[in-house]
Amino acid sequence: MKRTLDRLTGMIPMYKLVVVSLVALTAVALVLSLAGQLSYAPLALLASLAVAVSSAWLTGWLAALIVRTKFHPESSIITGLLLFTIMQPTLDPLALAGIALASTIASASKYVIAVRGRHIFNPAAVGALVVGIIGLSYPAWWIGTPFLLAIVVIGAFLVLYRTQKLAMAGVFLGLSFAVFAIVIVLRGGTFADWMSLAVLSSPLVFLAGFMLSEPLTLPPRRWQQFLIAAIVALIATVPFSFPANKYLFALLVGNLVAFAFGQRRAIRLSFVGKKLIGPATYELTFQPDRPVRFVPGQYMELTIPHRKADFRGSRRYFSVASAPTADGPITFAITVPSKSSSFKAALLALEPGARVHGTGVGGDFALPSNDRQPLLLIAGGIGITPFASQLAHNTAAQRDITVLYATSSAGDLPYGELLERSGARVVLFAPEAPASLPSGWTYAGPGRITGDRVSEHVQDAASRHAFVSGPPAFVSGLRGALKSLGVKRVHTDAFSGY
Numbered sequence: 001m002k003r004t005l006d007r008l009t010g011m012i013p014m015y016k017l018v019v020v021s022l023v024a025l026t027a028v029a030l031v032l033s034l035a036g037q038l039s040y041a042p043l044a045l046l047a048s049l050a051v052a053v054s055s056a057w058l059t060g061w062l063a064a065l066i067v068r069t070k071f072h073p074e075s076s077i078i079t080g081l082l083l084f085t086i087m088q089p090t091l092d093p094l095a096l097a098g099i100a101l102a103s104t105i106a107s108a109s110k111y112v113i114a115v116r117g118r119h120i121f122n123p124a125a126v127g128a129l130v131v132g133i134i135g136l137s138y139p140a141w142w143i144g145t146p147f148l149l150a151i152v153v154i155g156a157f158l159v160l161y162r163t164q165k166l167a168m169a170g171v172f173l174g175l176s177f178a179v180f181a182i183v184i185v186l187r188g189g190t191f192a193d194w195m196s197l198a199v200l201s202s203p204l205v206f207l208a209g210f211m212l213s214e215p216l217t218l219p220p221r222r223w224q225q226f227l228i229a230a231i232v233a234l235i236a237t238v239p240f241s242f243p244a245n246k247y248l249f250a251l252l253v254g255n256l257v258a259f260a261f262g263q264r265r266a267i268r269l270s271f272v273g274k275k276l277i278g279p280a281t282y283e284l285t286f287q288p289d290r291p292v293r294f295v296p297g298q299y300m301e302l303t304i305p306h307r308k309a310d311f312r313g314s315r316r317y318f319s320v321a322s323a324p325t326a327d328g329p330i331t332f333a334i335t336v337p338s339k340s341s342s343f344k345a346a347l348l349a350l351e352p353g354a355r356v357h358g359t360g361v362g363g364d365f366a367l368p369s370n371d372r373q374p375l376l377l378i379a380g381g382i383g384i385t386p387f388a389s390q391l392a393h394n395t396a397a398q399r400d401i402t403v404l405y406a407t408s409s410a411g412d413l414p415y416g417e418l419l420e421r422s423g424a425r426v427v428l429f430a431p432e433a434p435a436s437l438p439s440g441w442t443y444a445g446p447g448r449i450t451g452d453r454v455s456e457h458v459q460d461a462a463s464r465h466a467f468v469s470g471p472p473a474f475v476s477g478l479r480g481a482l483k484s485l486g487v488k489r490v491h492t493d494a495f496s497g498y
Helices: 002-010 014-034 042-067 073-086 093-112 123-134 146-162 166-186 191-200 204-212 222-237 246-261 342-348 381-393 416-422 451-457 472-484
Strands: 267-278 281-288 299-303 315-319 330-335 355-362 375-380 401-406 425-429 441-445 465-470 490-494
Touching (some): 014 042, 014 146, 014 204, 042 073, 042 093, 073 093, 073 123, 073 204, 093 123, 146 166, 146 191, 146 204, 191 204, 204 222, 204 246, 267 330, 299 330, 315 330, 315 381, 330 342, 375 472, 381 401, 381 416, 381 465, 401 416, 441 451, 451 472, 465 472, 472 490
Parallel strands (some): 375 401, 375 465, 425 441
Antiparallel strands (some): 267 281, 267 355, 281 330, 299 315, 299 355
C-alpha cells in the first residue's frame, strides 16, 4: 500500500497535487450544493470561485510583468482556490468585490510583503484577513462542514504525505483538538459538542493540510515546524476575541515566527557548469549571489522556468551534494533517464551564467553531532547525493562510517572518489565488479540491498545510527528491514517524484 501511495504521489508535483485536490473539493461542493446539502447556492459558489481565481491570476500576471519575473500560474490558481474556500460565497456585488480585493491583496503580497525577495506570510491568509477586518467580505471557512469532511481529509492527507508533513499536522491537530476539548468541558459541553465544533464543523483539517503545510512559509527543521504547529494551534483554539478571524491571525503569527528560523532572503544562483560523474548522472554547479545556510543532507527547491513545461512543472527539490562553505559554489546531482522530464532537459540545457531561483532550504536528514556515534549510510542510486555533502563536510577523520551503496548501472560510480577520500568503509552492490576496489571497500554482488544482506556485511548494524536515501520503495523496504535487525534509529530521505 505504501509503495503504491509513494508511486502515485511521486508522479504528481506538489503544486499540481494541491491544485487537483482543491479542484476536487470545489467539484464536490458544487454537487452537494445542487443536492441542497450546503447552505450556499450553486450560483453563489460559481460566482465567488470565478472572482477569486480570476482576480488572483490577473494580479499575479501583472505583478510578475511589473517586477520582470516569471509568472507562475499554478501559484495564483492555488491562491484563488484557497480564498474561494475561505471567504463566504455570495452573489452580492459588494461582497464579491471584497473577494476580488482579497485575491488581489493575496497575489500582490508575494511581491510587496517580502524581504529580499522572500515572502513572509501565507498570501491567502493575508488577503482574507485584511478584507475581513475591512468588512467587505467575511472569512466564513465554509469548507468546514460535515458534508465535505471526508474529501477534505483525503486531500489534506495526500498533500501532507507528499510533502512529508504528516507529523507536523499531527502536532497541530492533536493540540488543537485537546484545547477544544478542555474549553468545551470547562463550559459544560459534551463529547458530541466537541465532535461537532472541533472535528465536523471546523476548518482545522483543511488549515493543516492546505495552508499550514505551505513550504515557503515553514522553517527548515522538523523541530522548528513542530514549534510553529503548536503556536498556530494554541492561538487558533484558545478563547480570545479577534476582530476578523483567529485562524487566519494564528497562521500569520506562525508564518512570522517561521521566517525568523529560515533563510531570510531569496536564493539566487548563477549556473557555472555541469560534468558527467556516472552513467547518465550529472553534477551541476551553481554560484550563489550570497552565502546559503544549510546543514549537510538538506535539500533546496530550484525553479527553472522553461517553455512547454510538462505535467511535472518548473519546480523540483534536490539534495545539496556539496559541503557548506562561506562563499563557495553549491552542487546538485541528477540522473537523466532516456525519456527525461522537461525540467531536467531545461536544467541540462542551461548555459554558464544563467540565473536560477532557489525558493528555500529544508530537511532533517542530518548526521548526529556526536562524532563517536557509529553510522550506517545506505544509498540507492542518486540517493548518494546527501551523503556526498555529509562526507565532504565530515571533519572527524576517525569517525566510524559504513556505506552501503547500490547502483543499477555499470561504469563510473558517482562520488566514488569522494567516498574513497572520506575513509569510510564501503560495501558496493552493482551489476559488475569493478576492475579494482579501493582499500576498505567490498563488492557484494548485483541485486538489491535486503535485510539479510545488511546483516551479512554489517554485523554490528544494531549498534549504528542508520540513514537511508533513495527511491521511496527502496527507502520504505530498508526501513522495515533495519528495524527488524534491531536498529533503533533510522532516518530516511525518499526521493519522491525525483
